[in-house]
Amino acid sequence: MSAQTNPLIDDGLIEFLLYDVLNAESLCELEGYEHHSRETFDLFLDSVRRLARHDLLPTYKPMDEELPEFRDGRIVTHPSLPHLWRKMVEVGVLTGTRPEAVGGQQIPMLVHMMATAYLMAANLSAYGYIGLTLGAAHLIEAFGSDEVKERFMAPMYEGEWTGTMALTEPHAGSSLADITTTAAPTEDGYYLIKGSKIFISGADHDVTENVVNLALARIEGAPSGTKGISLFAVPRLRPENGELVSNDVTVAGLIHKIGWRGLPSLALEFGDVGDCRGWLVGEPHQGLRYMFQMMNEARIMIGVNGAATASAAYHEARTYALERKQGRRLGDRGADQVPIVEHADVRRMLLRQKAIVEGSFALLGTAARYADVANRGPESERERAHLLLDLLTPIAKTFPAERGFEANALAIQVHGGYGYTSEYLPEAYMRDQKLNTLHEGTSGIQSMDLLGRKVVAKGGAPLRALAEEIALAVTEARAAGCDAELCDAVEQATDRVVSITMELGQRGMAGDTDGMLGHSWDYLDMMATLVVAWQWLRMAAAARTRFKDEPTQQARLHGTEAAAQYWIRTEVPRISVLAELCRTAEDSYLKAQPDWF
């Protein structure tokens, strides 16, 4: 299969999720979305899809092979990027979700997510410039002064400049409390920034003329730890007397990443010659709080990266399995060779990929819908939607990344020996995918966030809301005539998850931190298994309701039901194993000492 014919994501799936499962049309009733309709959604989707397939995908492999170069202090990126950037800006994905007041189209997050997923599936690196710029500009939009907005947000939203998130430092990594970059106030309103950053994606390139780094730094004299960190806009070039002049931001090194190769990851030095200016965003010492308020969005985008990357690989594997002839059905020695999809183990690998990919998109869409309701829904629904969004975020970030990686490995396996070569695409998708378990908070950090903060917030309200949502889905699935065994299994698993969560929460309140959080990884795995089962039950119910009597949709109906059955019958039983590990607080690695390894 050539890259050019890969659909990237199944259009029918997206249509089904948007309109049959997640009721996207009803979002048009929310404040600010009134000018939208299914027609405007579909127009947006179609134009983004076309861009993904016709422009982004053909550049994917070249961009993976022709790496960025570090030359004379600057980074030279792939020559196709300026064109792709302009096309993406033109089609409206950069400001799609933003308010009209800042030049946006006020498209629901849900619809924007499903559209941009195609761009990610086509070329993660190219879309990365959009994602980073949107994140940086949105931070300024939310917290910056009018002057900072005018100076830095506006050119980003206009697609003139790109943005970055400059958080990580060489010695600190995930531990943001330990950053040491400093900011010295001046009398001219700006600060002088000094320090080193690492893993800053897109901090230099030749896609646009300038880059705005949203950087964390400590104002001199600030309190230590997380409470003394402020947020600054630190451009590569600063506007001065109508021109852009150097702002003393130096590229110290180009990191050789194993994937996302069109988007350079850099080590930066701020203030090598003492002339790096930063403009404070919002109030001093609030930098981490600002960042974390935007974190849901960034983490969910990583989840979409994961689902999209797994989807592109799944479609490669699917087409290969349908076309490649090898072997025979068991006990059928004399016959011609059959397409490998006829072998049960190949079907197992495909159905597992399908369950992971489509389950991820449903979960992500559900989270995006809660975000829309939290932002623009009726006042009475906002808090509940926000709690559910907060609860689902670490799962929606981690599940597509971790299981997506597994799905990517299966796509290689379906290709046999050919999958082990760079003549085929799956190995590149697998390399791309691995980043998603690391950036924007590693999987381990997500699991601590889920169990240590999210499920126990507000006296357990998010968990209760989730249990109600799942109960509702079970009721609807029963009404739609779904397999009762599957409904029962999800219902029982929910009870098990609720009861173990309450037990763990009680331990935490009693001060037994290890007893509560020791198996947070297994807890995340368990919770993810459950919420994906919930999604599959919803999809099975919607498919039955919608397609039962439609002759042309029988394959979609049966495929959805088979994947729902697969997930609920093969994965949900693991929930009791994982709950038991949480309950017993099995202590092998908790007690392990460094010299035991």
Next chain:
Amino acid sequence: MSAQTNPLIDDGLIEFLLYDVLNAESLCELEGYEHHSRETFDLFLDSVRRLARHDLLPTYKPMDEELPEFRDGRIVTHPSLPHLWRKMVEVGVLTGTRPEAVGGQQIPMLVHMMATAYLMAANLSAYGYIGLTLGAAHLIEAFGSDEVKERFMAPMYEGEWTGTMALTEPHAGSSLADITTTAAPTEDGYYLIKGSKIFISGADHDVTENVVNLALARIEGAPSGTKGISLFAVPRLRPENGELVSNDVTVAGLIHKIGWRGLPSLALEFGDVGDCRGWLVGEPHQGLRYMFQMMNEARIMIGVNGAATASAAYHEARTYALERKQGRRLGDRGADQVPIVEHADVRRMLLRQKAIVEGSFALLGTAARYADVANRGPESERERAHLLLDLLTPIAKTFPAERGFEANALAIQVHGGYGYTSEYLPEAYMRDQKLNTLHEGTSGIQSMDLLGRKVVAKGGAPLRALAEEIALAVTEARAAGCDAELCDAVEQATDRVVSITMELGQRGMAGDTDGMLGHSWDYLDMMATLVVAWQWLRMAAAARTRFKDEPTQQARLHGTEAAAQYWIRTEVPRISVLAELCRTAEDSYLKAQPDWF
């Protein structure tokens, strides 16, 4: 950590496995091993280890980066290879296990395996030339005529030429019944070979002057299917009048593999100009039978590749976690940053890697010991050892490859963002590892072999023998004072596996193939989980017996016990989930039609 300081494999582990768990010294009582002793074993191990660390490891990264080239019809390989090849031949790994009659040292397989594992951990590609040559020469040793031995086996065992296995053809892949390469008899004793092969590792290079391809082909008029396939020695150059002349074996292409980059994988054409000569090995039409008789050895070697690759990555992660400081213990905000091994989730990832790596080596060592007894043990023990070896082979091949891949991904994860760069080694080990689930029979094929052939052979005798071995280990663990809960868990899991196997076997006998084999993947997963638990129980018992009163070995004792606890308490509970899937023959992917995907 620099590559040069990675121990690759823990020497203490190997010593413990050989002498405390697997009683390698007792092998010196077997026929043909009488000239050996712990001293000769240790001398061999030490010299191979040294070679691995001092010569092979420093070339690993260069060989991954500087790829073989296809130039003027020949393959140019890495310049360090001829030196490494000679060193490996000199240290005796090529003929280590072979009889003195063919120039070998008659070292037990068990000891040879543990020694060569270091070479694989240091540089899989470089060792690959040894593994392939040994496999090819051994095939001729076992089945070839004296003339063929003299002509082709002798120069291989002398290290003058290398060998390959030339099985796969472009259209056939795993389906060997479909190969179409032909062999036309001539009056001069040789055959004229014509056909295409693909994925032939090491079929051309500049390491030695010649290569002998052990190729499968059909003699004209042979029966169709697997019963008409013969085995030929098809050298790149053939000896003629005291010189080596071209044998019409052409390199048609160099495959761009994502790992094992020092060992080129090639597409070959035999007989482009009608002058490719092959010499029949053994009897006509017996090629597949011969191959399969050598398959155990090859498959177990892949398992060692897997364990070794996971081990090298584990040691990178272990050292990184001990040295890299980041963050603090929970609730300890004011303190200095701590090494990341202090974080529970990092310890989880390390302990999981340790459980997989060391469990794999124990399993592989157990299989190798059965091979030694099967070959040279008392007549009364041989058959039982052979059955156990046959049963364990698909597991010993697949578990280290599949779980080793997971361990390799965890080694990246422990490194955080740095793990995603080619500045660190784990990403390369992960690429290397992926091949092991594909070559020498994919994981899916191994699972069919295990359930469809191995466990049900001879009326279930292998399964009964395995259950006896596990029962013995449980008894010994209880006597050594191991945790009773762990002993009970392994005992109960064994009962569950035996009973579900009998049920599946009955279905097979009743003709219900899908009901028997539909979940063969889950069956393999279940069986692997059990046999690795068995190994961990043996290791825990041996560690208690051996180290309980040794003050300097307390860390090893506790580390072994923690890993045993981890595996048995976190993985063994999955056995009942997997058994239930086998029992119910959950049919989601069995019934799935091609258009459902």
